[in-house]
Amino acid sequence: MKAQFSPNFEKAGGLITAVTVDADSGDVLMVAYMNEEAFQLTLETNKVHYWSRTRSKLWKKGESSGNMQELIEMRVDCDLDAVVVFARQTGPACHEGYKSCFYRTVDSDGNLKENAERLLTPSEMYDGGKR
Secondary structure: OOOOOOOOOOOOOOOEEEEEEEOOOOOEEEEEEEOHHHHHHHHHHOEOEEEEOOOOEEEEOOOOOOOOEEEEEEEEOOOOOEEEEEEEEOOOOOOOOOOOOOOEEEOOOOOEEEOOOOOOOHHHHHHOOOO
């Protein structure tokens, strides 16, 4: 069943920005993009889908790592060209193995400081530690 509402995918060449937030803690987990198919599949399956700009393909979060995102709620901005996805995250959201992709803080000198503990290595997530 097609959603009655659809964001404006034309403003940015067929993509909208998707800010994904942990539904329980409110922490920002990641920022990615959705095309119309990813948006529709997210609503239909309650599993969050995105469009990978680097790989030029649709992907379901966690399809290769097992770290899925269950859709809890989706909000759209006033211009209809961005969404906030509230999700329950299984395992790390970041492909580097952190709970959030925002695991570094920029200090006043412009240096990066890690602000979180790595939960898994990329090798543990993507090939069972066989790297």
